[in-house]
Amino acid sequence: MTAPVLVRTRAELSEALSAARAAGDVIGFVPTMGALHDGHASLMRVARERVGRGPVVVSVFVNPLQFGAGEDLDRYPRTLEADLELCAREGVDVVFAPTVEEVYPGGEPEVRLEPGPKASLLEGRSRPGHFAGMLVVVAKLFGLVRPDVAVFGQKDYQQLVLVRRMVTDLCLGVEVVGAPTLREPDGLAMSSRNRYLDEEQRIEATVLHRALLAAQQEAQYGVAVALDAARAELRTAKTVDLDYLEVTTPDLDPLPVDSPAGTQARILVAARLGATRLIDNLPLTLGVGRAVAAATPAGGGER
Ligand code: PAF
Numbered sequence: 363m364t365a366p367v368l369v370r371t372r373a374e375l376s377e378a379l380s381a382a383r384a385a386g387d388v389i390g391f392v393p394t395m396g397a398l399h400d401g402h403a404s405l406m407r408v409a410r411e412r413v414g415r416g417p418v419v420v421s422v423f424v425n426p427l428q429f430g431a432g433e434d435l436d437r438y439p440r441t442l443e444a445d446l447e448l449c450a451r452e453g454v455d456v457v458f459a460p461t462v463e464e465v466y467p468g469g470e471p472e473v474r475l476e477p478g479p480k481a482s483l484l485e486g487r488s489r490p491g492h493f494a495g496m497l498v499v500v501a502k503l504f505g506l507v508r509p510d511v512a513v514f515g516q517k518d519y520q521q522l523v524l525v526r527r528m529v530t531d532l533c534l535g536v537e538v539v540g541a542p543t544l545r546e547p548d549g550l551a552m553s554s555r556n557r558y559l560d561e562e563q564r565i566e567a568t569v570l571h572r573a574l575l576a577a578q579q580e581a582q583y584g585v586a587v588a589l590d591a592a593r594a595e596l597r598t599a600k601t602v603d604l605d606y607l608e609v610t611t612p613d614l615d616p617l618p619v620d621s622p623a624g625t626q627a628r629i630l631v632a633a634r635l636g637a638t639r640l641i642d643n644l645p646l647t648l649g650v651g652r653a654v655a656a657a658t659p660a661g662g663g664e665r
Pocket of ligand 1 (some may be wrong): 393394395423425427500518519544
């Protein structure tokens with residue numbers, strides 16, 4: 363197990379990657395906010411598979427721009443030592459852990475990105491400005507690391523869709539890979555925020571995955587039935603405060619009301635357990651087209 367090179371500045375990052383660039387190696391990148399867990403490790407493994415002998419770079423940076431007022435920026439876990447150990451176990455070559463000043467040397471950037479209409483749906487409704495701030499830092503990190511391949515988790519599905527869209531719309535020339543969500547044995551999607559949950563909340567949190575599975579199972583009968591099944595499951599958890607439960611196309615567009623059987627869709631959920639907000643999602647394959655029309659007149663679901 364070789365420790366990754368820890369770099370703190372842009373100059374050190376550039377130096378750490380210069381040999382690989384000169385050799386024309388494929389560079390893989392996993393952007394993170396640290397507090398790494400097995401879910402992140404799986405993204406690193408996907409990156410490794412894609413780059414072969416090329417370097418895998420992991421960034422560890424809690425990006426203030428993507429946290430709204432009253433969100434958990436200050437209490438977001440910072441665990442660099444443990445993060446470095448996990449990166450070492452996964453054979454990561456370079457860990458880029460810059461300060462806020464290193465990423466935003468002139469203070470908050472004047473030039474921003476307009477993330478488009480999909481940023482105001484779902485997470486965007488509860489977290490205004492979140493995706494604009496997230497895309498700015500991802501664009502900056504892409505500019506610094508200049509990866510060939512970047513791996514994002516499907517757990518943050520809306521983030522993945524928006525990053526893909528940014529890369530396409532702005533011709534950033536990075537291949538974006540969406541890696542499957544890793545789950546705890548009881549189904550809870552792995553997340554750095556799970557550590558905020560107390561014992562009771564941790565048990566109740568598993569309802570999110572159960573609700574999505576119930577929807578997946580009932581999707582053969584259409585969206586209305588699938589959503590009903592998910593809602594029924596969610597009602598079994600007393601401390602879970604539902605933010606949204608929605609079915610969209612895989613690109614987060616409204617599902618056409620006449621979607622035929624076999625249509626691929628995505629079900630996405632967010633809920634609060636105390637002060638902790640959790641999200642999850644799964645793919646759906648719809649069975650009965652006519653039931654879609656009955657279920658989603660506005661192309662969405664429910665809040
Ligand atoms: O998913 C995350 O951890 C963050 O949103 C990201 C992509 C590292 C940008 O800060």
